[in-house]
Amino acid sequence: MNESNSPRLDRQDLGKIALVSLRAARMIMESGGRAQVIAKSAQTVACGLGAEFLGLRIGYASLAISLGDDANMITRMVVVGRHGVNHRLDQAVRRVVQRITTERMTPGEVEVELDRIAQTTPKHPPLFVAAATGLACAGFGRLLGVDWLAFVPILLASTLGQHARHYLLGKQMNPCVAAAMVAFGCALISSQGAKLAGSDTVNLAMIASCLLLVPGVPATNAQTDIMDGHPTMGSARAVSVLMIMIFATAGIWLAGAILGVHP
Amino acid sequence: MIEAVEHLAHQAFFGGVAAAGFGILFNFGTRDLLWCFAAGAIALGLRTLGLDAGWSLEAASFVAAACLSVCVAGFLHPRLDPAPDMIALTGCIPMVPGAFLAQAILGLFALTSPNPDKEITTVVLSVEYLLRVAFTICAIGTGLAVPLHILKLMNFRGSAAE
Numbered sequence: 001m002n003e004s005n006s007p008r009l010d011r012q013d014l015g016k017i018a019l020v021s022l023r024a025a026r027m028i029m030e031s032g033g034r035a036q037v038i039a040k041s042a043q044t045v046a047c048g049l050g051a052e053f054l055g056l057r058i059g060y061a062s063l064a065i066s067l068g069d070d071a072n073m074i075t076r077m078v079v080v081g082r083h084g085v086n087h088r089l090d091q092a093v094r095r096v097v098q099r100i101t102t103e104r105m106t107p108g109e110v111e112v113e114l115d116r117i118a119q120t121t122p123k124h125p126p127l128f129v130a131a132a133t134g135l136a137c138a139g140f141g142r143l144l145g146v147d148w149l150a151f152v153p154i155l156l157a158s159t160l161g162q163h164a165r166h167y168l169l170g171k172q173m174n175p176c177v178a179a180a181m182v183a184f185g186c187a188l189i190s191s192q193g194a195k196l197a198g199s200d201t202v203n204l205a206m207i208a209s210c211l212l213l214v215p216g217v218p219a220t221n222a223q224t225d226i227m228d229g230h231p232t233m234g235s236a237r238a239v240s241v242l243m244i245m246i247f248a249t250a251g252i253w254l255a256g257a258i259l260g261v262h263p
Numbered sequence: 264m265i266e267a268v269e270h271l272a273h274q275a276f277f278g279g280v281a282a283a284g285f286g287i288l289f290n291f292g293t294r295d296l297l298w299c300f301a302a303g304a305i306a307l308g309l310r311t312l313g314l315d316a317g318w319s320l321e322a323a324s325f326v327a328a329a330c331l332s333v334c335v336a337g338f339l340h341p342r343l344d345p346a347p348d349m350i351a352l353t354g355c356i357p358m359v360p361g362a363f364l365a366q367a368i369l370g371l372f373a374l375t376s377p378n379p380d381k382e383i384t385t386v387v388l389s390v391e392y393l394l395r396v397a398f399t400i401c402a403i404g405t406g407l408a409v410p411l412h413i414l415k416l417m418n419f420r421g422s423a424a425e
Contacts, residue, residue: 032289085289087349124287136284139277143307144362162288207362214361217289220352223404245361249368256369263369 009069014051016107018067018076021045023114025056025063026078027093032085032217035230038063041097048100049107060236082175083240085217092117126166133212134159141208150205153193157209161186165212176247183210183251191261206252206263213248215241271311278307281357289353298339302354306331310358321398324358328406331355336414348411355407360399367392 009017025042033041035058046053046067054066054073064077096113099105105113124132137158138151146154161182168178190209194202219241225234256263282303286296306327313323328351335351370389373379 087286087289087291087295089290090349122292123290129287132284132287134284136281136288139280139284140357140362142277143274143281143357204362207365210365211361212288214359214364216285216356216359216361217352219359219400220355220404220407223401224408227404227408245364246368249365249372252365253369253372263365 008071009051011072011074013107014067014069014072014074015076017046017049017051018065018074019078020049020107020110020114021067022063022065022076022078023111024093024097025065026080027114027118028090029058029063030081030083031087031090031093032083032221033090034221034228035225035233036228037094039230041094044097045100045110048097049105049110058230058233060233060240082169083218083237086121086123088123089117089121092121126163130159130163130166133162137209137211140211141205144204144208146201146204146208147199149197150190150194150199150201150208153190153197153199154205154209156193157186157188157190158212160189161209162212176243179213179244180247180251180254183213183248184255185251186210186212187252187255187263188259191255191259202261203256203263206256206261210248210252213244215244267315271308271315274311275304275308278310278357279304282306282354285356286353289349291349291353295350298350299353302331302335302350303357305334306354307357320360320395321402324399325402325406327358328355328403329410332407332410333414336411348407351407351411355403358399358403360396363392363399364396367396 021042024045025038028041029038038058039056042056042063042065043053046065051067052069054068056066057064060080060083062077062079064075066073066075068074093114096110096117099113100110134155134157138155141150141154164185165178165182168181169175186209187206190205191202194205199205218237222234222237222241225231225237227234252263255261279300280303283296283300286299291299309327309330310320310323313326314320318326331354332348332351335347335354339347339350367389370385370392373385374382374389379385
């Protein structure tokens with residue numbers, strides 16, 4: 001992809017290209033992208049901006065890229081923030097990456113474009129997200145066999161739980177600790193609510209209200225990453241999924257122990 | 264017969280509700296949320312048919328994920344531009360056996376109590392749940408990935424046309 005008549009790049013140019021490539025890759029990673037997509041994005045940006053792509057190291061908490069041309073070679077690294085899932089941001093970054101292959105853009109223009117989408121990509125309001133997540137958990141409850149009497153308590157508990165999780169993660173709390181606290185609160189509220197409503201499925205309601213904490217996308221991405229030849233990233237994702245689930249289960253267990261309910 | 268259809272409709276509807284709810288959590292756009300609902304309904308509907316036919320959870324989940332992946336990647340991808348695989352993945356989220364995993368870990372916690380009750384049963388149940396979780400997640404991941412790999416739709420819009 002490197003054009004032979006493209007101007008020679010000095011180390012400073014390569015540094016700028018490396019950083020903007022890493023920025024695009026990091027945004028996709030933080031939005032829940034698979035390792036293969038992250039690698040391809042970084043490569044597309046780097047090659048589209050005229051550098052020779054030598055390699056990308058994808059770690060769970062950092063990314064490093066090596067670029068070069070005939071005369072120079074550089075390596076740059078960035079730290080990756082909290083992994084989440086943000087579909088619209090992921091898609092917006094991919095569109096920018098696509099544009100680089102068809103339009104002549106400079107690293108500065110790509111940086112401005114990435115800044116713009118980071119600020120302007122729409123998000124659903126947190127309360128709406130919380131209510132939708134509550135409804136999803138109540139739906140999960142019905143799939144698990146929870147009776148109708150426990151439906152509203154699960155809905156309420158999960159809505160409050162998602163709102164609390166959003167708040168705690170916004171305060172930079174450790175995701176595992178946040179998962180334990182949210183699971184404890186959800187299990188407590190849903191079990192008490194289901195008991196008051198006269199439900200026969202209090203134990204299932206406790207678990208259903210905490211299903212918002214199950215990291216489903218990272219769990220499937222872990223397997224796909226390993227299949228795609230990124231076993232380190234896949235294993236790290238699988239371990240992080242397991243850790244979140246252990247902490248969440250500890251929260252459910254504690255709520256059950258306090259209330260004398262066996263989940 | 265009517266009961267079976269009602270059960271199928273119930274599972275498909277709540278599968279769609281769960282997938283759409285998680286679609287909002289994953290910040291899908293409004294138009295894509297309808298596709299998330301449809302994907303969740305298809306996945307849970309197919310899994311329920313499989314379970315009702317006597318298949319194991321793992322086999323039913325694999326077939327449901329693979330069929331959804333073929334539907335999305337093979338037929339719907341021009342409408343689901345630019346990442347149909349994310350719609351298929353969100354549709355499969357209601358099949359992730361999070362409740363089994365929680366019950367397996369709770370069983371292991373119970374074994375560490377000073378006087379565990381029915382240890383052997385608890386160990387067997389916990390291991391069974393853990394294996395089912397592992398195999399079901401693998402079944403979903405494999406069911407989603409294989410058709411997408413075959414149809415070369417794994418990455419970008421551009422590469423889909425390669």
